[in-house]
Amino acid sequence: MAFIKINRQNFFHNLNQFALKCGSKDKLAIVLKDNAYGHGLELIAQLSAEFGLTQAVVRHYKEALQIKPYFKGILILGDRACVDTHCSFALNSLDDILKAQKGSNVELKVDTGMHRNGIAINELEHALEQIEAKGLKLKGVLTHNRSADELSSELFWQNKQFEEVKRRVQAYGYTDIRFHSFNSASALRLPCEQEDLIRLGIGAYGYNELPKIYNHIELKPVLSLWAKRVAKRQLKKGERVGYGGQFIAPNEMTVSTYDLGYGDGWMRSNSMNPFMTAEGLPMLGRVSMDYIVLESEKEEVCIVNNALEAGKQVKTISYEIVTLLNPHIEKVID
The missing domain is CATH 3.20.20.10 (Alanine racemase)
Known part of the structure; x- marks a missing residue:
């Protein structure tokens, strides 16, 4: 999860x-x-x-x-x-x-x-x-x-x-x-x-x-959001990803699905313009209820480590990014 x-x-x-x-x-x-x-x-x-x-x-x-x-x-x-x-x-x-x-x-x-x-x-x-x-x-x-x-x-x-x-x-x-x-x-x-x-x-x-x-006091983000890999697959050039086939593979590529979606509080509206994760990976295609797709083979990826910067991508505030996250998401102290 x-x-x-x-x-x-x-x-x-x-x-x-x-x-x-x-x-x-x-x-x-x-x-x-x-x-x-x-x-x-x-x-x-x-x-x-x-x-x-x-x-x-x-x-x-x-x-x-x-x-x-x-x-x-x-x-x-x-x-x-x-x-x-x-x-x-x-x-x-x-x-x-x-x-x-x-x-x-x-x-x-x-x-x-x-x-x-x-x-x-x-x-x-x-x-x-x-x-x-x-x-x-x-x-x-x-x-x-x-x-x-x-x-x-x-x-x-x-x-x-x-x-x-x-x-x-x-x-x-x-x-x-x-x-x-x-x-x-x-x-x-x-x-x-x-x-x-x-x-x-x-x-x-x-x-x-x-x-x-007013940035004279340095504050440090406390929360980072991570997703785990569910499945990996090879795409051929021209194959489509997700609902509506919104993303079209420009060439052969390896992609993986990760266990995060709008059911977890990650906004589906983030699909309209590819969201860049904290690791610089664009989300491919539409956000599903339980999954996102990334061009990655990693077991775990960091989606957000700074909600202020994440909010700028989707034209919202840090408050909305973090408070929308579903309480059922497991939390660990780092």
């Missing part, structure tokens, strides 16, 4: 780079949603704890249940709040407050400009009143920056918005809770002193989607 190698040394290197930038690893919360960005939920949780991280962020409560042994605290971004001393739940709307179980640990998300999730700033005091009335335990206030990975002034504008949110929440009486807005890109661009928590996502896995001006 196809498999993924996780480079422990590169992962620890990335975490250390952010710990140095932010002053302490205690500020870092590893984002593990969507199977740890395709890297493996429990495996990355284990490595994060080994490094010394104590906080994590996930999307669903069931993910938190899987990784509880590794962390002191877990923030859940997208589930109904329930009572669990180990977890806090993001409140993304006023309705979330009404649905939350009394006694739950919660963190209020405020919309400072992304207009996706979070209460409006003009609803802030009303939301705080509702949290108190419902008997919820407010542990934090957060927002999400919409343009941190772009060369623009919008990040500074949103920071000003969040500073006002923080002032009003503290004026209301909440002075001992945490406030956080920074993701990986924000932490690379700005000083981290004002933040109580850094939600470290794609940066931990080795990617920086910022313009080159």
